[in-house]
Amino acid sequence: MKPVENHSIFWTNVATLGPIGYLPAAPGTWGSFAAVVAAPWLFIPFSFFSKMLILTGIFFLGAWACTAAEKKFGRKDPGQAVVDEVLGQWVTFLFLAAAKLPYLVLGFFLFRLFDILKPWPIRSSERWLPGGYSVMLDDLLAGIYALAALMLLDKLILQVYFQGL
DSSP states (O other), X not given: OOHXXXXXXXXXXXXXTTTGGGOSSOHHHHHHHHHHHHHHHHTTTSOHHHHHHHHHHHHHHHHHHHHHHHHHHTSSSOTTOOHHHHXXXXXXXXXXXXXXXXXXXXXXXXXXXXHHHOTTTHHHHTTTSSHHHHHHHHHHHHHHHXXXXXXXXXXXXXXXXXXXX
């Protein structure tokens, strides 16, 4: 195998999170689920500054990986590329200090909702940047929407009616 091919295979595997992007139905949902499962160990325990560094790294490395995946699969934003789901899902958890199950579940559903519906300007953001950057950007924005919704629900409902969570 040529070095360029190995390089492309590596970055495509990053984009697909290995086998997760190849799961048969709703690979984006599986990618989000994998991000939720990993978050209590690989994201939530860290300081805000560390979380921002992690997210920045995922954005740029994910963009590189998604560009490689677009070339391999021959289309823009291929469904198998799910590293963008990790970015969006972890943005949703940015302000969590602890991995409490109700918040993880609610954050998962909120992110999936915004990622699927793509309210303004998420859908149009898919055309703002070239290659894998646009793949990552729309999930970053969906994650910001989900983060805002999670924090709003936390303040208005969860802390008021479910103080023990």
